[in-house]
Amino acid sequence: xAGVTQTPKFQVLKxxxxxxxxxxxxxxxxxxxxxxxDPGMGLRLIYYSASxxxxxxxxxxxxxxxxRLNKREFSLRLESAAPSQTSVYFxxxxxxxxxxxxxxxxxxxxxxxxx
Amino acid sequence: xxxxxQSQPEMSVQEAETVTLSCTYDTSESNYYLFWYKQPPSRQMxxxxxxxxxxxxxxxENRFSVNFQKAxxxxxxxxxxxxxxxxxxxxxxxxxxxxxxxxxKGTRLHILP
Numbered sequence: 001x002a003g004v005t006q007t008p009k010f011q012v013l014k015x016x017x018x019x020x021x022x023x024x025x026x027x028x029x030x031x032x033x034x035x036x037x038d039p040g041m042g043l044r045l046i047y048y049s050a051s052x053x054x055x056x057x058x059x060x061x062x063x064x065x066x067x068r069l070n071k072r073e074f075s076l077r078l079e080s081a082a083p084s085q086t087s088v089y090f091x092x093x094x095x096x097x098x099x100x101x102x103x104x105x106x107x108x109x110x111x112x113x114x115x
Numbered sequence: 116x117x118x119x120x121q122s123q124p125e126m127s128v129q130e131a132e133t134v135t136l137s138c139t140y141d142t143s144e145s146n147y148y149l150f151w152y153k154q155p156p157s158r159q160m161x162x163x164x165x166x167x168x169x170x171x172x173x174x175x176e177n178r179f180s181v182n183f184q185k186a187x188x189x190x191x192x193x194x195x196x197x198x199x200x201x202x203x204x205x206x207x208x209x210x211x212x213x214x215x216x217x218x219x220k221g222t223r224l225h226i227l228p
Contacts, residue, residue, distance in 0.1 A: 031214045040124075042206060042220040043160075050214055058215070090160065094214060102148055104216070106160035 002026055004107035006091050012113045013081040021076040021110050023091030029103070031094045032074035033058075034066060036087040037109075043090065049074055081114045088112070117142045119209050121219035128197055129227050135182075136192045136222045138207030144168075147211040149183065149190045154204040154221075163205070166190065194224075202226045 007022045025032065030051050035043040035058075045058030049068040063085060065077045074093075078085060088111050094104035118141045128134040140149070151163040166174045166183050173181050178195045194201055207219040 033216065035218075040220060043218040045215065045217070048215060088158065092160075092216075094216075102165065102210075104150075104162065109158045 004091055004093055004105050006089075006107035006110050008110060009108065010111050012115065013078075014115055015082060017081050018077065018079050019081065020078075021089055021091075021112075022073070023075065023107060024073045025091075025093040025105070026072065027093060027095070027103070027105065028071070029093035029095040029105075030071070032068065033092040033094070034064070034074070034076045035090045035092065036060065036085075037090060038087050046076065046089075078112075081112075083114045086112060086114045117144075117209055117211070117217050119207055119217050119219035121205075121207055121222050123222045124220070125223045125225070127225040127227055130197060130199060132197055133193060133195050134197055134224065136194075136205050136207075136224065138190045138192070138219060140188050140190065140207070140209045142188070142209065142211065144211045147209060149181075150208040150210070150216075151179070151181070151190075151192045152206040152208060152218075153201075154206065155200075155202070160206075164192065197226045199226050199228060 004025045033048040034046040037043050044060045047066040049055045052071045067075045088109050090109050091107040120139045147168045149166045153161045153163050164176045180193045182191045204221045206221045210216045
């Protein structure tokens with residue numbers, strides 16, 4: 001049971017390049033999330049997916065697209081990277097195992113630098 | 116919209132002391148969840164403690180406890196007998212039943228030897 005995995009761990013892009021951050025979970029969770037973390041800003045929600053086939057915008061969706069490929073995988077795509085997207089990106093997954101028992105787990109993060 | 120406010124950007128305490136981190140939130144919901152997460156220098160997000168809003172009893176996990184004041188929309192974290200390994204960023208977070216989680220900006224806690 002690996003929990004939430006993210007690839008890559010580090011990435012450097014040039015302005016205008018594109019890339020996809022991959023996330024997978026093996027806990028059979030319904031909900032998955034992408035956050036970005038900037039100094040002094042905490043974690044801000046980019047997109048989330050409450051179930052397979054659905055996605056919704058979070059607080060800072062501009063410049064990103066997501067795909068919920070199946071229940072396990074939730075990818076984040078930067079079509080044309082900008083220096084303002086330099087950040088640490090976290091993927092997370094969660095589920096209510098009962099009405100009151102809620103589980104949530106985070107991946108290890110991806111540090112992305114756009115030059 | 117829900118918001119989470121952590122008013123203490125940074126704190127320092129001596130090892131073995133007790134420290135309290137503050138968190139307030141704003142919501143019109145009556146049923147929701149509150150969390151405290153720890154982020155050490157490794158960057159991994161670690162769940163410290165969670166509280167269901169419908170439960171009046173404050174959650175406790177070993178040296179970590181919360182003071183949940185629903186009417187005041189306050190959710191503070193108390194760390195007793197603080198240890199060097201408690202040095203980290205601490206984030207307060209809110210979630211209602213739509214599964215959307217909102218984080219505060221964090222409190223950087225330093226435990227001094």
